[in-house]
Amino acid sequence: MTPGHGVDSASGRASSAVLALACAVQFMVVLDVSVVNVALPSIQRALGFDDGSQQWVVNAYVLPFAGFLLLGGRLPDLVGLRRVVPLGLALFSGASLVGGLATSAELLVAARAAQGLGAAVLAPASLTALTTTFPEGPRRTRALAAWTAVGMAGGTAGNLLGGVLTEYLSWRAVLLVNVPIGVVAALLAQRFPGRGAGNGPVRPLDVPGAVLATGALTSLTFGVDHARTHGWGATTTTSALLVGLAALLAFLVVEARFAREPLVPLRLFRVRAVSVGNAAVLLAGAALNPMWYFLTLVMQQSLHYSPLLTGLGFLPHTVVTIVVTALVTPWLMGRVGSRTLVVAGALVAAAGFWWQSRITADSGYLEGVLGPAVVFSLGSGLLNTPITTTVTAGVGAADAGAASGLMNTTKQFGAALGLAVLVTASAGDLATPQALAAEHGRAFLMIAAVLVVVAAVATALPAPSRDQAGQRPT
Structure with missing residues (x-):
């Protein structure tokens, strides 16, 4: 073996380790956004949430997550990934333990907020690890595609796992399951590289x-x-x-x-990919993330599925999303460009949500859940990787953490604000399963409208070079 080959092999193994660990962390963080969805009716009955306040079981996690992502994005530059990730996992797992043992609505909401703080440390660290390990080009595109696919799989798998745990154990298990996962992940996180170990002058946190x-x-x-x-x-x-x-x-x-060290250097917004891309990410988060909340409720309250059947009902979302995001989208990015894929993906997803808005209390699974799921999962799979690649392109290493934190912040804030707006705007008579289906149908129709706006905004994104799109330059 030549010396050069040995160096390349060692570098490849290190990069693969970073990718594997970043994906594992991202899976855990995103899983907890959705894992409570199927358990919401059980949590509502056990702790006394009303129909409107139960959304705070979700938003109490999402809001601190979004608000402190910018700060979390700067931490790896100061103390290093090897320290930041175990710190975030300890906070996340400890809060999960408290939430799983909560005896009041207030304590559960507080624990979910602490989980959000832990997630705010973990999520940007995983993305920063990728953008500082993989240079712009095909390898970064493939790494981000895998990271995005795992995150989306975490969102959909959370519904299935939440259904199984709620059906056979208790709603408390959807939080307590994070404790052993967090311990194992903390041990694995020791393999993160010591990048940004904070050996230089300590810069103040904002x-x-x-x-x-x-x-x-x-x-x-x-x-x-x-x-x-x-x-x-x-x-x-x-x-x-x-x-x-x-x-x-x-x-x-x-x-x-x-x-002195701003969380968001305003110079970032002079980069069109960052400013326009984050506007699209904000709107996409407001549309796609609340979907799990409404679809969970309509399956249990209107179609009368059990928690387990509701979780199983989300399997098509998982399969289609993973296949399209990890396999199809990177191949297409080198041929039609990321901007085209974002526009097309948003329009396809909008069509799927329009179909989903037609659901009634008498709908069967095929036409009421499966058909729309295939269409909007295809669309979301097409748009997520290219928008992530676009928003993080053209940003120097000194601003990599800030750019990662900004993208995650806009996505999570969009999710929280979108859920609040959709719950408010779609509220109506909740006396019957038919009325509930109609209410949720209005929410899906509004999601479709927002995705049409995403497509319009995405037309202003810059066209990427062939290398950035995922195809090697000739």
Whole structure:
């Protein structure tokens, strides 16, 4: 074996280890967004949530996740991935233990918020590990395709796992299962490279920026949700929205003028792929992530599926998403370009959600769940990898963590705000299974409309080079 070959082999093994561990971390983080969905009716009955407040079992996780992703994205540059990942896993697993043992709605929501903080540390670390290990080009495209596919698989597998655990054990098991997984993952995370170990001068964390970002996201989401029951003119609603907007403005001022190491260097927005791409990511998150919430409820409350059958009902989403995201999309990116795939994927997904909006309490599985699932899973599989590749392209290594944190933040904030808006806008008479199906159908129709807007925004994305698209230059 030649020396050069040995170096290449060692480098390849190290890169494969980074990819495997980054995917494992991403799977765990995304899994917990969806694993509670199937258990929501059981949690509601056990802890006394009402029909509107149960969404906070989801949003209590998503909002801190989104708000502190920017701060989490900077941590690997200061203390190193080998330290950051076990820290995030310890927080995540400990909060899962508390949530699984919770005896009140308030304690469960608090535990879910702590889980979100742990996830905010883990998610950008996994993406930063990839973007700093794999240079732009075909290898990065394949790595991001695998990372994206695993994340989407975590979202869909969470519904199946949640169904099995809720059906045969308890809703508590959907949280307690994270504890042994987190311990094993923490041991494996020791294989992360020591990149960014923090041996140089310690740079200050932008804690004020993180607090303002989280406050803005939480206030805006609470204001939208409060409007559902009290109206847009209510004092509490308008106050929450104004506080959220003021916090967002203050965040921008802090980032531009006062933060020595801003969470979001505003120069990033001069890159068209970053500014336009994050707008598309925000809208896509607002459309695709809340789908699990509404589809879970319609299967259990309108179609009367058990938790296990509901989880099994999500299997087609998993299969189609993994195949399209991991195998089909990277091949297509080198031939038609990422911008074209984002536009096409958003329109295909919109068609699937329009079909899903036609569901009634008398729908069978084939026409009510399976058919729409194949179509919108195909569309979402086509758009997710190219939008991730586009948003992280053209960003220097010094801003890799910030760009990763920004993309994850916009996606998660879109998910939280989208869920609150959709719950508010689709609310109606919930007295019968037919009425419930009609309410959820309105939500799916609005999701389809948002995805049409995603397609329109994506037309402004820059056209990638052939190498960035995933095909080696000639």
